[in-house]
Amino acid sequence: MKAFVAVLLAAGSAAAQGTKPVKIGVLADEQGFASDIGGIGATLAAKMAVEDFGGSVLGRPIEVVSADMQNKPDVASNIVRQWFDVDGVDMVTDIPVSSVALAVQSVAREKKKVLMISAATTTELTNAQCSPYTIHWADDTNALSVGTTKAVVESGGKSWFFITADFAFGTAMEKAATEAIKQAGGTVVGGVKHPIGTSDFGSYLLSAQGSGAKVVALANVGSDTITAIKQAAEFGLPAGGQTLVGYIVFITDVHSLGLDLAKGLYVTESFYWDQNDQTRAWSKRFLDRHGKMPSKEQANTYLATLHWLKAVKEAGTTDSEPVTAKMKAMPTDYFGRPGSVRKDGRVLYDLTLYQVKGKAESKGSWDYYTAIRSIPAAEAFLPLEKSACPFVKG
Template identity: 50%
Template structure:
């Protein structure tokens, strides 16, 4: 009996060892790389670490027989720092996958490293559509939104209400330029005209000169191709300078729920933007939000929800393949439908674009809000097969072979 028990134990040990041998370092290591202290810290930051931890928790802390470990670093939205940290995490720290990504410029730099190392990167923070365009990679996935989709909804509605002349205040880096370019195409195609614009430095505290230029242009629409605290600061200052009024409306393209909280409903009421996640959208989104809220003291942003969703899908692919090999896991991720608490049957295209539904939101009036963080109403839904850039219009070579 003893001999038999020892043999059985040895066989189990060998089976476990064999399974873990498919996982490098016998650990599945996830790196959260984003802005931990700057203008995107509320939308990503430490909340993205928690989101990844909740994803790992769903798997009991283990996948393919190996423990899941989460590490993090702050790239301060600087592309050179982001690239160096990505190399360090992939090469020296044994990271299998990087998640979040933060700002667009930093993400593009990390995407290059991901491609070189044949390691996966899951991008929920950055917005530039270049990620799945000419910069696309077989190892990268764009999870929550991009500038093409975000540009789709606001122009059409605003133009119908007479907003035919536009002035842009644009964040002076990859995201802002891409956002302005995509939105301008929609505005012009629908009969509108862009009559001016300025480029604003990232994380600028004072928008007064930009707002006065917008006011002086006579444009009916002030378009903010900004994000994070830049957006909330610009809107608060636009109210102070009386830029917003009966003759001028403000359009935002990317607004985090945290931005609405920062500016307040009085300042933000009526603002239209788009999202792919809202914590009060349905039963599943509310259930995930409660888990996050209980530990963070507030609901998750779209970015943090994206970290959770993308990491869950990554871990499912690792479980299905029994390995953390980048090529095998990436192929399995594209093969499997995306299914989690608030994503149902969404597909990943060959370029890494997750084709999920897009929701057009409007900020509630103060009297419409029923409680803390009850800030948005959903005014329209754009199906996943309609929201994103059509494959035939893409510059991604991965789509030319499918």
């Protein structure tokens, strides 16, 4: 009799487990400086991945939850602890702002939970502070510094001044770019740091103007980049012969600026809606639902979510270790372009250097980029042999 009751309880437990949803958490900036490039659009991208996958996995429905982490590491950490410990979230994606991503990664490593980081860019996520449960989809600070810097130095931009966001991403970007500038034969004559969400770049731009540098590099993102470019025009930096370089410029930034201000900017992108038939088809669906073309952050959130779901299906479980192993063994599909996941969690794919068109060249809304050259993954991303990731070295 006891054995019969035990069988009934086990069957009931299995049935309950079968209907328990698989949960994906989108940790986004929904109201701050990065809300336009990710925000509710990132949540939509994750939901589209779930829909395209079929809405269920392992016989369980898939649920997407989201939260605004306010760009604060402590707020973000508290959210993911609640998600992991109480709400049954299996994987977290998006995660803009490098300091936030590093804090969340620490929690996820402790809880042995998967992060699919599609927004934050610091190389530390797969370097000294790496986690065996993190897959880094966003093009990182090393990748973004390579193509743009080399092209600008070779075109005569030998002297540089940095206006850098004062958080982990900005510092990492400036460091990587400085090394690339020196290797290409250029020099860095100075730089300033600013807090995120800055509304007045006047003093920073005056310092850049006074430096005499030929190139003013913006190692910031989102509304900070947009504001800096607008105010640089007001202060006459481009008119005075200084070139502006935005290391992380999204298509939504260009859309907000307009081609009069953005014309000539060099932009390194992993994703552009007009790259091929697959990007055009998916982007049209996204545009119809969101009202804007997708940024690379939103596209990466879609791809990261889809790759995780495929690995869950292949592994037959949502447990982090077998799923992560499957993700690293499986090839990635970057809208028809092949890629891979390295053992440190770095996703490898080719990037493209673009230049922003002028109005006369553009054929219509969102037709903003001219491809300059491809940047192979081997050239863009930090080589594995230079990694300080403990579990890779061990």
